[in-house]
Amino acid sequence: MKNIEKYIEIYKNDLLNNIIPFWTKNSVDKEFGGFMSCLDKDGTVIDTDKGLWQIGRFSWVYGTLYNNVEQRKDWLDLAKNGVEFLDKYGFDKDGRMFFVVDRKGNPIRKRRYVFSESFAAIAYAAYYKATSDESYAEKARKCFDIYFRYSTTAGLIPPKLTENRKTRGMGGPMIGIVTAQELRKNLNDDSYTKYIDNWLEEIQTYFINEEYKAVMETVGENGELIDHFDGRTLNPGHAIEGSWFVMQEAIYRNNDPKLIKLGTKMLDWMWEIGWDKEYGGMLYFRDVKGLPVQEYWHDMKFWWPHNETIIATLMAYELTGDKKYEEWHEKVHEWTFKHFPDREHGEWYGYLHRDGRISVPLKGNIWKGLFHIPRMYLMAWQICERINKK
Amino acid sequence: MKNIEKYIEIYKNDLLNNIIPFWTKNSVDKEFGGFMSCLDKDGTVIDTDKGLWQIGRFSWVYGTLYNNVEQRKDWLDLAKNGVEFLDKYGFDKDGRMFFVVDRKGNPIRKRRYVFSESFAAIAYAAYYKATSDESYAEKARKCFDIYFRYSTTAGLIPPKLTENRKTRGMGGPMIGIVTAQELRKNLNDDSYTKYIDNWLEEIQTYFINEEYKAVMETVGENGELIDHFDGRTLNPGHAIEGSWFVMQEAIYRNNDPKLIKLGTKMLDWMWEIGWDKEYGGMLYFRDVKGLPVQEYWHDMKFWWPHNETIIATLMAYELTGDKKYEEWHEKVHEWTFKHFPDREHGEWYGYLHRDGRISVPLKGNIWKGLFHIPRMYLMAWQICERINKK
Numbered sequence: 065m066k067n068i069e070k071y072i073e074i075y076k077n078d079l080l081n082n083i084i085p086f087w088t089k090n091s092v093d094k095e096f097g098g099f100m101s102c103l104d105k106d107g108t109v110i111d112t113d114k115g116l117w118q119i120g121r122f123s124w125v126y127g128t129l130y131n132n133v134e135q136r137k138d139w140l141d142l143a144k145n146g147v148e149f150l151d152k153y154g155f156d157k158d159g160r161m162f163f164v165v166d167r168k169g170n171p172i173r174k175r176r177y178v179f180s181e182s183f184a185a186i187a188y189a190a191y192y193k194a195t196s197d198e199s200y201a202e203k204a205r206k207c208f209d210i211y212f213r214y215s216t217t218a219g220l221i222p223p224k225l226t227e228n229r230k231t232r233g234m235g236g237p238m239i240g241i242v243t244a245q246e247l248r249k250n251l252n253d254d255s256y257t258k259y260i261d262n263w264l265e266e267i268q269t270y271f272i273n274e275e276y277k278a279v280m281e282t283v284g285e286n287g288e289l290i291d292h293f294d295g296r297t298l299n300p301g302h303a304i305e306g307s308w309f310v311m312q313e314a315i316y317r318n319n320d321p322k323l324i325k326l327g328t329k330m331l332d333w334m335w336e337i338g339w340d341k342e343y344g345g346m347l348y349f350r351d352v353k354g355l356p357v358q359e360y361w362h363d364m365k366f367w368w369p370h371n372e373t374i375i376a377t378l379m380a381y382e383l384t385g386d387k388k389y390e391e392w393h394e395k396v397h398e399w400t401f402k403h404f405p406d407r408e409h410g411e412w413y414g415y416l417h418r419d420g421r422i423s424v425p426l427k428g429n430i431w432k433g434l435f436h437i438p439r440m441y442l443m444a445w446q447i448c449e450r451i452n453k454k
Numbered sequence: 455m456k457n458i459e460k461y462i463e464i465y466k467n468d469l470l471n472n473i474i475p476f477w478t479k480n481s482v483d484k485e486f487g488g489f490m491s492c493l494d495k496d497g498t499v500i501d502t503d504k505g506l507w508q509i510g511r512f513s514w515v516y517g518t519l520y521n522n523v524e525q526r527k528d529w530l531d532l533a534k535n536g537v538e539f540l541d542k543y544g545f546d547k548d549g550r551m552f553f554v555v556d557r558k559g560n561p562i563r564k565r566r567y568v569f570s571e572s573f574a575a576i577a578y579a580a581y582y583k584a585t586s587d588e589s590y591a592e593k594a595r596k597c598f599d600i601y602f603r604y605s606t607t608a609g610l611i612p613p614k615l616t617e618n619r620k621t622r623g624m625g626g627p628m629i630g631i632v633t634a635q636e637l638r639k640n641l642n643d644d645s646y647t648k649y650i651d652n653w654l655e656e657i658q659t660y661f662i663n664e665e666y667k668a669v670m671e672t673v674g675e676n677g678e679l680i681d682h683f684d685g686r687t688l689n690p691g692h693a694i695e696g697s698w699f700v701m702q703e704a705i706y707r708n709n710d711p712k713l714i715k716l717g718t719k720m721l722d723w724m725w726e727i728g729w730d731k732e733y734g735g736m737l738y739f740r741d742v743k744g745l746p747v748q749e750y751w752h753d754m755k756f757w758w759p760h761n762e763t764i765i766a767t768l769m770a771y772e773l774t775g776d777k778k779y780e781e782w783h784e785k786v787h788e789w790t791f792k793h794f795p796d797r798e799h800g801e802w803y804g805y806l807h808r809d810g811r812i813s814v815p816l817k818g819n820i821w822k823g824l825f826h827i828p829r830m831y832l833m834a835w836q837i838c839e840r841i842n843k844k
Binding site: 073102106110111112155165166170171172173174224225226228229292293355356357359360362363364366415417423424425426429430 | 490494495500501502503551561562563564613615616618619654682683745746747748750751752753754756805807813814815817819820
């Protein structure tokens, strides 16, 4: 692969000397614990509310750095700063988690779905790996169990729509797979593989649409196309994120050819649909039939689809050696690094117009924190190292 | 006022020969009743689901044309096509209304809030005025009562946030005022004035922020600024819509000077905040402290804030004679008519980028139907006629 040493240097250096220091400096709440993710472009906190997704994700990132890069005490302390906040303020009496709490940890919002739980599960598992404290393995398992139960038991999460339109969402199995992968690895427990098998089966059966060559986001109960706005709306960055969860499973299973085929198919289809041939970059939403979508931010460029596409193209190249993926990686890397990083204050802008101009200048909010960007840097660095050694 | 005859001609002609024929041709469901509002730019139906907001609004528009422009049988039939669909498919067993039904009227989605009810109330009231059928006056009253009860009784609508952050929204009193104005007029019933008095009081007490010179959208229980993203986010087009509801009440009350002052103050403040000094047009969201907002479509130009600003500036000019409002009207009229109308297929695009380029090319969806645009044309035409006669 061309320029592999250059890529390793960029990914490693930017992770350790730009992204992590930016958040460590600006988001740690030394007074009340946890992290504040709502930051202006220069790092100033502009909203003190704390999203539980982000607390789990921040803690997972610091724990993962400790487990994979260097056993630095400050990283372990920061991982602890996350899990202890979750312990104290994350859970309602019914065992479910909140979605947002205020700076002091008072509950502000709870939602129907269970992604606070999935992110807490991976935070706890990484912290267990780092400390061998069994109580955190137990907490990880508990959160995973809630995630599994709520996302696979019909009716447990009150559906948005009536029974006249029963739907299945791609998010449930996708996040399930990566969460189970994390627990399997950090708890050293192969029993999580059976969950992954089921979720992989669900994706193949219901979300892979051969007719339209598309990974669907929302389908009918039996995988049928729901020919309305919501059913036709594709999210290429999301599906490409799913593609590397599948490829990651292929690697775990000694380069399982069926999973390589499934993962690269998902990437191929959604690159074709999502890559903006006019301006470059990944479009946010597309309609499976090429009709207008309802969501008006459809043609914006968000940071995270670019993170996921960089990981997926590198992983596909690692698994297949196909030059096409080397070219795609170069394309998406170039567009991403030309437009997203803030050369003045560090870190990345998150929300660009289609042509790459900045729309919202903030660095963090309830959705954007320390997660997709550092995960990309770390994984891209690791994949490039592996490719380089071959 | 300069060019008043030109404006009258544009508003009248475009309403009767462009907007109304476009929707009458493309959205009427002759097979199952009601209207389909999800249309591509050429009028093709691209989603057959029916939003109940839109069914009420379409019916109100046709009924209002019948009552105010000409007693055309086709308009009355179309108003009937709306109210009969509401009668048959709009209501759940508990008396509350649905949010979306499918083409045949099967319920698809119900929501917590009560705007389906407010739009049904004005549709029924306009239909009563057109037909003198008492049963429709009764239905209008019933829908209004549900709207009033749910939007003013704490806890009846399950709050999004916990009791750690009690909020008040501007939407409730605003839509309440205009709904009560419609019922008062079309049911010829002054008892609705007392509701308007209370909602005007609520707006003045809680949403008028003298310190920031802004009309707030969401405040704390006692009107205090909630210094988080949601509490700081302003919606200039929405507040300007509210400003003309207040000015309309001033006209009803023999040009009540206090209400003229309140309405024009709301317009003045929110024009200053919302008018885009760089590109022209009304910005969608602004932060009261000038910080970044969380919503990524903040700088787009939507159709309806422009409709509301055209009405508000004309009404302010009618009430005060202040040349400033004549100039503002000209500015917003020019920008609007330069960018929104589709000269090829008729009607308006709804979602533009900041600089006026089209983002989503559709003509209708679950949010955009036959409402803000024809209401603007009719009211602007009527106001200009009144100004011209002075």
